[in-house]
Amino acid sequence: MRMIRGNGGSVAIVVIVLVLVISSLLGSALALSFVSISKTGEVEELRAQALYLAEAGIRETIWYLKNGEEPPEYEDVNFSKWTGRYYMKYERDCPENGKYCISSIGEVPIERESGDRVKRRIDVITDSSFNIINWEERTLEYIP
Amino acid sequence: MSIFLKRDGFNLIEVIITIVILSIIAAGLSSLFSVTSDTPIILNRRRAYMYAESEMEKLFNKSYDDITTISKTSYPDDGDFDYEIIVNEVETGLKSVRVNFYASGATEKIAELYSLFVKTALSVCDDFEENGDRPPPLEWNPTSGWRVVKDPTDATNHVYRYVRRNIGYTYPSSLSGSNYKEECVFFVESQSRRGVSNVYLGGRVDPKTGYGYYIYVSVSIYRFWWFNFAIYYPYLIKIDSRGTHTLSYLPSSLEFFSGNYTPIHRIGLKFDGSNISCFFDSDTGSALDSEFTSGTIMLAGENQNTRIYFDDVCVEGE
Numbered sequence: 001m002r003m004i005r006g007n008g009g010s011v012a013i014v015v016i017v018l019v020l021v022i023s024s025l026l027g028s029a030l031a032l033s034f035v036s037i038s039k040t041g042e043v044e045e046l047r048a049q050a051l052y053l054a055e056a057g058i059r060e061t062i063w064y065l066k067n068g069e070e071p072p073e074y075e076d077v078n079f080s081k082w083t084g085r086y087y088m089k090y091e092r093d094c095p096e097n098g099k100y101c102i103s104s105i106g107e108v109p110i111e112r113e114s115g116d117r118v119k120r121r122i123d124v125i126t127d128s129s130f131n132i133i134n135w136e137e138r139t140l141e142y143i144p
Numbered sequence: 145m146s147i148f149l150k151r152d153g154f155n156l157i158e159v160i161i162t163i164v165i166l167s168i169i170a171a172g173l174s175s176l177f178s179v180t181s182d183t184p185i186i187l188n189r190r191r192a193y194m195y196a197e198s199e200m201e202k203l204f205n206k207s208y209d210d211i212t213t214i215s216k217t218s219y220p221d222d223g224d225f226d227y228e229i230i231v232n233e234v235e236t237g238l239k240s241v242r243v244n245f246y247a248s249g250a251t252e253k254i255a256e257l258y259s260l261f262v263k264t265a266l267s268v269c270d271d272f273e274e275n276g277d278r279p280p281p282l283e284w285n286p287t288s289g290w291r292v293v294k295d296p297t298d299a300t301n302h303v304y305r306y307v308r309r310n311i312g313y314t315y316p317s318s319l320s321g322s323n324y325k326e327e328c329v330f331f332v333e334s335q336s337r338r339g340v341s342n343v344y345l346g347g348r349v350d351p352k353t354g355y356g357y358y359i360y361v362s363v364s365i366y367r368f369w370w371f372n373f374a375i376y377y378p379y380l381i382k383i384d385s386r387g388t389h390t391l392s393y394l395p396s397s398l399e400f401f402s403g404n405y406t407p408i409h410r411i412g413l414k415f416d417g418s419n420i421s422c423f424f425d426s427d428t429g430s431a432l433d434s435e436f437t438s439g440t441i442m443l444a445g446e447n448q449n450t451r452i453y454f455d456d457v458c459v460e461g462e
């Protein structure tokens with residue numbers, strides 16, 4: 001207090017302000033890093049949603065094929081804050097006669113405004129009775 | 145404070161610098177506050193998604209009919225959350241499933257997953273007719289000694305015959321499941337005074353090893369001038385890497401017959417989770433076992449002065 005009241009008071013004020021500025025900058029950096037971590041976590045959660053949508057696409061394709069019908073190109077699924085989508089594709093006699101290659105992509109928007117999406121893809125091979133004999137989950141991709 | 149108090153006022157640059165510094169301080173403090181207040185929400189959401197995935201995976205291990213709605217209730221593994229599973233049969237044999245998690249007592253979802261489940265129905269019969277009325281016929285992978293032949297007791301019918309002394313087996317391609325029932329009929333031919341056949345119908349079998357569950361019927365046949373009889377000893381057995389284990393004994397039976405062929409008998413197996421049951425005509429047996437959860441069906445046989453004829457192999461389930 002003597003310094004503040006005396007000639008050195010101005011130095012003390014400058015030091016206090018500097019400390020506040022530095023701690024604020026550190027706080028901002030921490031907050032930014034936390035936002036980034038939180039964003040990654042959110043993507044992980046959407047990744048799970050997209051994966052189960054892709055699984056839905058595989059099963060729906062199998063259901064259509066078993067019933068002798070053509071599956072639609074895609075289906076939309078409404079979640080509480082956004083709409084997900086899964087695409088379905090298949091090929092007969094792949095990779096060999098009597099078998100089927102089925103592929104499904106599930107996608108979920110990361111942010112509604114930006115249009116970025118988390119996308120997961122599953123490829124399976126079934127026998128002629130549509131028993132799954134090979135199942136492969138593709139890595140995470142983003143579609144801008 | 146004297147630096148400020150002794151001044152008459154501030155110039156523009158000092159004011160701007162002061163505003164910038166104060167803004168930085170405010171932004172930093174508000175960010176810190178935001179981190180502190182958001183952290184539990186984000187951590188809760190992550191936990192909720194982890195639980196939701198776990199619940200979805202549990203459903204994949206259930207049979208189609210066991211996938212049913214669970215109304216919103218407290219999550220048994222973590223009281224911080226409520227959860228619900230909403231199941232709708234959108235088409236026959238196709239169910240949509242939503243797994244939703246909420247913070248305990250709240251109404252806003254913090255985790256939600258969606259997927260579909262399809263009834264993987266097996267329903268196939270093979271009567272061994274080339275143009276049978278119950279397509280599709282199964283494509284069998286036999287060891288030597290197996291052949292589709294005309295039924296020696298009915299020339300209009302075809303049957304699957306096994307003639308070798310050593311154990312031989314056959315199984316269909318592209319047929320595998322977990323919870324299903326299967327059955328077939330068989331009869332045995334003997335033209336000697338004494339013959340023995342061991343008849344096997346297997347389920348949840350790994351065709352590479354033969355490990356799985358079987359109904360096994362040992363048939364001993366005795367023939368005299370006009371007086372023939374067969375004794376049947378049926379068992380429910382499990383074959384694994386340690387050998388053969390009897391899971392259930394069914395009543396033995398004695399049967400008189402004429403000619404070279406025993407009457408037809410029906411055998412079957414049923415798998416429902418770890419419940420395994422079998423039947424030999426009207427006699428039934430059951431056991432609890434969970435070593436093998438899925439696999440194909442298999443016919444097998446062994447003969448001493450006998451031949452086994454199988455027919456009408458049917459599988460139904462998922």
